Amino acid sequence: MRRIGAAVAALVLAGTGLGVAASTASAAPATATRAAACPTGWGSGAKGGATAGAVPLNNIRTGRHDCFDRMVVDVPGGGTVGYYVRYVDRLHQDGSGDYIPVGGGAVLEVRVGAPSYAPETGAPTYPGRVGRTLPGVNVSGYSTFRDTRFAGSFEGATQVGLGVRARLPFRVIQLPDRLVIDVAHSWTATR
Numbered sequence: 001m002r003r004i005g006a007a008v009a010a011l012v013l014a015g016t017g018l019g020v021a022a023s024t025a026s027a028a029p030a031t032a033t034r035a036a037a038c039p040t041g042w043g044s045g046a047k048g049g050a051t052a053g054a055v056p057l058n059n060i061r062t063g064r065h066d067c068f069d070r071m072v073v074d075v076p077g078g079g080t081v082g083y084y085v086r087y088v089d090r091l092h093q094d095g096s097g098d099y100i101p102v103g104g105g106a107v108l109e110v111r112v113g114a115p116s117y118a119p120e121t122g123a124p125t126y127p128g129r130v131g132r133t134l135p136g137v138n139v140s141g142y143s144t145f146r147d148t149r150f151a152g153s154f155e156g157a158t159q160v161g162l163g164v165r166a167r168l169p170f171r172v173i174q175l176p177d178r179l180v181i182d183v184a185h186s187w188t189a190t191r
Helices: 002-036
Strands: 046-051 059-064 068-074 085-087 108-113 145-154 157-164 172-176 176-186
Touching: 046 172, 046 176, 059 145, 068 145, 068 172, 085 176, 108 172, 108 176
Parallel strands: none
Antiparallel strands: 046 085, 059 068, 068 176, 085 108, 108 157, 145 157, 172 176
8 A cells, every 4th residue: 555655656746746847848938038039249339320419408317127227318399309329438528528437347438419408598408407317318227328427418419328248249329309229138039
């Protein structure tokens, strides 16, 4: 009788092990599919695009996504917004050359072809203060972003420092009335 009970117990344990192995194997493709959904191939070299005018910006915001962190510069009525984005060793303010410290393992310098003031009157359209974090932007808890710094506007362009965890691939997307900067969480297709 003990032999039959031991044999039944061994079969139950073996069946449980097979069930766990089967569920683990079926979960693997879903993980691989999800990881493959992250974009790759953006690179980390400088990127730039032409502008259609010098309409002032009025907001800079950020967001978190599964594969990247995003910064959006809103320029209502700006059409195609010009830009130049690149990694720099240190952020220096345009015009004065003053050094602006930016936290993180790497610094992306973001130049947008839109001033932070109304060109006709000089009145501010964006409340950023040189050397300080971007107003209303909190990047704590982000996977890639570590810090933001406003560097001011000079000759119709606004400069921002974006501190990131490391030198990671990024892309820039020109949309009507806004500019989007995405920085990947890693160099690979996994999250």
